[in-house]
Amino acid sequence: xxxxxxxxxxxxxxxxxxxxxxxxxxxxxxxxxxxxxxxxxxxxxxxxxxxxxxxxxxxxxxxxxxxxxxxxxxxxxxxxxxxxxxxxxxxxxxxxxxxxxxxxxxxxxxxxxxxxxxxxxxxxxxxx
Amino acid sequence: xxxxxxxxxxxxxxxxxxxxxxxxxxxxxxxxxxxxxxxxxxxxxxxxxxxxxxxxxxxxxxxxxxxxxxxxxxxxxxxxxxxxxxxxxxxxxxxxxxxxxxxxxxxxxxxxxxxxxxxxxxxxxxxxxxxxxxxxxxxxxxxxxxxxxxxxxxxxxxxxxxxxxxxxxxxxxxxxxxxxxxxxxxxxxxxxxxxxxxxxxxxxxxxxxxx
Numbered sequence: 001x002x003x004x005x006x007x008x009x010x011x012x013x014x015x016x017x018x019x020x021x022x023x024x025x026x027x028x029x030x031x032x033x034x035x036x037x038x039x040x041x042x043x044x045x046x047x048x049x050x051x052x053x054x055x056x057x058x059x060x061x062x063x064x065x066x067x068x069x070x071x072x073x074x075x076x077x078x079x080x081x082x083x084x085x086x087x088x089x090x091x092x093x094x095x096x097x098x099x100x101x102x103x104x105x106x107x108x109x110x111x112x113x114x115x116x117x118x119x120x121x122x123x124x125x126x127x128x
Numbered sequence: 129x130x131x132x133x134x135x136x137x138x139x140x141x142x143x144x145x146x147x148x149x150x151x152x153x154x155x156x157x158x159x160x161x162x163x164x165x166x167x168x169x170x171x172x173x174x175x176x177x178x179x180x181x182x183x184x185x186x187x188x189x190x191x192x193x194x195x196x197x198x199x200x201x202x203x204x205x206x207x208x209x210x211x212x213x214x215x216x217x218x219x220x221x222x223x224x225x226x227x228x229x230x231x232x233x234x235x236x237x238x239x240x241x242x243x244x245x246x247x248x249x250x251x252x253x254x255x256x257x258x259x260x261x262x263x264x265x266x267x268x269x270x271x272x273x274x275x276x277x278x279x280x281x282x283x284x285x286x287x288x289x290x291x292x293x294x295x296x297x298x299x300x301x302x303x304x305x306x307x308x309x310x311x312x313x314x315x316x317x318x319x320x321x322x323x324x325x326x327x328x329x330x331x332x333x334x335x336x337x338x339x
Contacts, residue, residue: 042280049219049277050251053244062220065273102220110271 009038009093021048028101036097064105068096150209156263157274158185158216161294165320166213184229186243188215201334215246259288266293266301270309288336291315
C-alpha cells in the first residue's frame with residue numbers, strides 16, 4: 001500500500017531550513033510519499049540531499065525527488081511572464097515537490113509535460 | 129541570509145586577490161563520465177590519469193584534485209586551473225545495487241557507506257568552485273531532479289556553468305534533448321572516452337573563464 005502525505009506550505013513556512021528538511025524527511029522515513037505544496041529553495045534542495053545521505057542506513061536507502069516549477073514548464077513567453085508574475089506574489093508556494101522514499105519509489109521520470117512515478121513493494125521483515 | 133552575506137564577502141575579497149588559481153569543478157550524477165573527462169583533460173595536458181573509472185556507479189567516492197593544470201587555446205592563450213573531480217551526486221544509495229553488480233556484501237556495504245560521504249563532500253565543495261562543468265549522460269533523462277538541483281545551486285551561487293552532454297558516441301544519446309532541458313545554458317556534446325569534440329570543450333572553457 002502506498003501512502004501519500006500532503007504537506008501544505010504553511011506547515012513549513014515558519015520553519016528554519018534544517019527544520020523544513022527534517023520535517024519532510026521524517027515522513028519519507030516513515031515510507032510515505034510526500035507531496036509538498038510549493039518548493040524548497042535551491043540551497044535547501046542540496047541540503048536535503050546532504051541530510052538524506054547522512055541518514056542512510058539499512059532501512060532507509062534514500063529518496064526520489066522531483067520538483068515541478070510552473071515557470072520552467074511554461075513554453076511561450078506570455079505564459080512564462082504570467083508564471084514569473086505569480087512567482088513574485090506566491091514565492092516558493094507555487095509548484096509542487098514530491099519526495100518519495102527509495103524503498104517505495106523506484107523512479108520518478110519527469111519531462112516538461114508529465115511526471116511518472118514508479119513504485120515498488122516495500123520489503124517488510126517478518127516478526128518472529 | 130548570514131551565510132549568503134559571508135559568501136558574498138569572501139567572493140568580494142577573493143576578487144581582489146586575482147592571483148588565486150581558478151577551481152574548475154566537475155559535477156554530475158553518478159556514471160555520467162566525470163572522471164573519464166577529468167582523465168581525458170589530464171592525459172591531454174599532463175600525460176597522466178586523475179582517477180579510476182568503472183561501469184559500476186560511485187567509483188569516485190572522494191573529491192580528487194589536480195593542481196595547476198595548464199591548457200592552451202588554438203590562438204596561444206593559457207588557462208591555469210585546479211581541476212576538481214567530484215563524486216556523483218545521488219539522492220539514493222542502496223548497497224543491494226552493488227550486490228547486483230557482482231560485489232561481495234562486505235564490499236557493497238563499504239562502497240555504499242563511502243558513496244554517501246562522497247555525495248556530502250561534493251555538495252560541501254560547491255561553494256569553493258569558480259567554474260563548473262556539469263557532466264550529464266546524454267543517453268539518460270536530462271530532466272532528473274539531481275541535474276536540476278546541481279545546476280540550480282550553481283546558478284544561485286553565480287558560478288559559471290557549462291553543461292557537458294557526454295557519451296555522444298552512443299547511439300542512444302540525445303544531445304538535442306539535453307539542450308532542450310537547459311535552454312539558458314551552453315550545452316556541448318562530447319565523448320570523453322573517445323575524445324570526440326573535447327577540443328571544442330577547451331575553447332569553450334576559455335570563453336567561460338573570460339580569458
